[in-house]
Amino acid sequence: MRIIRFEKEGSAQLAAVNDQDQIFALQQSDFLALIHEADRLEITPLELVSKAIEGIEALHDQIDQLQLLVPIEAPEVWAAGVTYERSRDARNYEATEGRLDASTFYDKVYDAVRPEIFFKSTAARTVGPGGEVQLRSDSVWQVPEPELGLVLSAAGKIIGYTIGNDMSCRDIEGENPLYLPQAKVWKRSCSIGPAIRLAEAVDNPYNFQITSHIYRDGEKAVEGTANTNQLKRKLEELTEYLIRDNELFEGTVLLTGTCIVPPNEFTLAHGDRIEIEITGIGTLVNHVVSAGN
Structure with missing residues (x-):
């Protein structure tokens, strides 16, 4: 499972990409927020993402159609x-x-x-x-x-x-x-x-x-x-x-x-x-x- 950030309507959007290149929007705005949420729930980030995208529809966009951002703003x-x-x-x-x-x-x-x-x-x-x-x-x-x-x-x-x-x-x-x-x-x-x-x-x-x-x-x-x-x-x-x-x-x-x-x-x-x-x-x-x- 991969995590990407892209620009949507002027804001950063986080998404998960599975090995079939399907893209699923996530609620978090950045990668570290995802990590913090997993820690709070005492589960792994992969478990959190898997549960978050279960049953939801994938975006119709392809990765090369998105305006990708740096996946993490590393300090x-x-x-x-x-x-x-x-x-x-x-x-x-x-x-x-x-x-x-x-x-x-x-x-x-x-x-x-x-x-x-x-x-x-x-x-x-x-x-x-x-x-x-x-x-x-x-x-x-x-x-x-x-x-x-x-x-x-x-x-x-x-x-x-x-x-x-x-x-x-x-x-x-x-x-x-x-x-x-x-x-x-x-x-x-x-x-x-x-x-x-x-x-x-x-x-x-x-x-x-x-x-x-x-x-x-x-x-x-x-x-x-x-x-x-x-x-x-x-x-x-x-x-x-x-x-x-x-x-x-x-x-x-x-x-x-x-x-x-x-x-x-x-x-x-x-x-x-x-x-x-x-x-x-x-x-x-x-x-x-x-x-x-």
């Missing part, structure tokens, strides 16, 4: 890095100017007990499905990073799964690791959506198939696939380090790292379209605009 978005071997290799390439035989701190963090976790975005900097992600004006090597996102409770419990795009400036990060915040955080540098799959509706989070396409001038420029079974670290391991001595806000999203990296000669350009699909969640589509647009 904070965090991200984990170097959680896949492919990501480690890409970071090494940036840091060593292509000398792949050179060992770096990325190798160390890949094998370390402590994972890399960094602050990525806020609600104001995050866009939803169909929104525009923005290029940074002082970077010439920028890429999307398709990632599985964890929607967390204040205690760090995984309550849902979504799709995230962790926009990244490879040249800035490669120049100096201390520049990581500038390589990761700027206006409209993150997107999440189009839906949240309830945690109880996922049998195995280590079997999500991730597919990414980048289109330029209507032609496919880059494509890649990965599976969360390639993750080096467990999801609970990442969340445990995020909440350690930290105040976590309810509805925080943690992006879990990427295994899909475009060719080294590729950089995003104004007008590109990014599509990230994760089986069971949906397809997150965003368009790329230059700084200042």
